[in-house]
Amino acid sequence: MIYDIIVIGGGPAGMTAAIKAKETAPSASVKLIDKNKKLGKKLYATGNGKCNIANTKLDLSCYSSANEFFPFQFVTTDSHNDVMDFFESLGVSSYDDNGYIYPASLQASTIVWALTDRLKILGIENSTSEEVLSIKQGKDGTYIVDTDKGGYRTTQVILAPGGAAAPKLGGSDRVYRLLDDLNVRFVKPHPALCKLKCHEYISDMSGVRAKAVVRLMCDGEEYDHERGEVQFASGYLSGIAVFNMSIQCIDLMETGKKPYIELELVPDISDDMLADRMRRFAEVNGRRRVEAMLNGIVNEKIAGYIIKSLGIKASEAAGLDAADITSICDMLKHMRFNIDGFGSYEDSQAASGGVDTLQLRADNLELAGHRGLYAAGEYVDVTGKCGGYNIMWAVISGMRAGESAGKRIKDDQN
Structure with missing residues (x-):
């Protein structure tokens, strides 16, 4: 037949x-x-x-x-x-x-x-x-x-x-x-629509979910962005917004480029307002820990990651100087993760x-x-x-x- x-x-x-x-x-x-x-x-x-x-x-x-x-x-x-x-x-x-x-x-x-x-x-x-x-x-x-x-x-x-x-x-x-x-x-x-492996050590944030603007960057140029939930896993960034960035991110990696993901964790507050908020906290609650100041803005594990990554020496908010506050604000607005791998087909929702x-x-x-x-x-x-x-x-x-x-x-x- x-x-x-x-x-x-x-x-x-x-x-x-x-x-x-x-x-x-x-x-x-x-x-x-x-x-x-x-x-x-x-x-x-x-x-x-x-x-x-x-x-x-x-x-x-x-x-x-x-x-x-x-x-x-x-x-x-x-x-x-x-x-x-x-x-x-x-x-x-x-x-x-x-x-x-x-x-x-x-x-x-x-x-x-x-x-x-x-x-x-x-x-x-x-x-x-x-x-x-x-x-x-x-x-x-x-x-x-x-x-x-x-x-x-x-x-x-x-x-x-x-x-x-x-x-x-x-x-x-x-x-x-x-x-x-x-x-x-x-x-x-x-693989596509999958998690992305980052070079930075992020295991201390494993299990944390955060709302953010996710940007796919390469050589200082923005290729795509999306607002949504990000999930931190052991060595990987995940969540729908990251999945959507993964298609083009892996394409860039396949051509030998070095893309990175940038997270804006407080997109609804301007840089100046964020800095003012931290200065006011230090004035009114100076004896409280730096972690407490950041925990009013982001998850405590993310706060710990920021303090450790920036090498902040002060233990109390009053001990932060202007440079510390500027560095913290910049990281909350532009937290960078260099991508050096991605999930397998087993972890992927689709194949590109x-x-x-x-x-x-x-x-x-x-x-x-x-x-x-x-x-x-x-x-x-x-x-x-x-x-x-x-x-x-x-x-x-x-x-x-x-x-x-x-x-x-x-x-x-x-």
């Missing part, structure tokens, strides 16, 4: 692609292959189990790609509505939490069940616990999909196997070798890199020179920030690839 369309990957991109392909060409034979025992395995863990499916806010910082503007040929300011409409068609209502879109149930299982139920209703054949090993193209233009359980022939393939992140949930770097026989170029993958988008048609995600071969989701060199952007990309790209493959089947039949 020669299938009309084979979809590789049972995540949001793959399931969406299969659904849209079948809806576009109802008579088409569509097969979905996934190596996990159950479809949507990674989806269950998304958004702490709540599954953030989209975001209403969009700017150029939301997606990263070596081909900078490629993602925005597909994801627009209205794309969240397309995602919501798609899931509404599957019977899932949405909930808007200040721009973060979730299923109304706040359960990731709602999304998985809706997708898998629609696959069954449409009669889409799916094979789980089956890993695709390679894809080749025959002389007749059809594709041979080899798996650990055999082989299949098809006229079109939609590639949505995900990436290397979260191996416990099915991620694998083997997916980047699927197209070796077709000479498809890849942007070098690496993937199929080089310069090879993809901007209208349908088809690989140039390979008729009927499409790529979608995390397999493509498009990585979104935390907040629903990656699932939104997966669904939008899956819809585009699936509809394009289905349309070609209809056109060929006519």
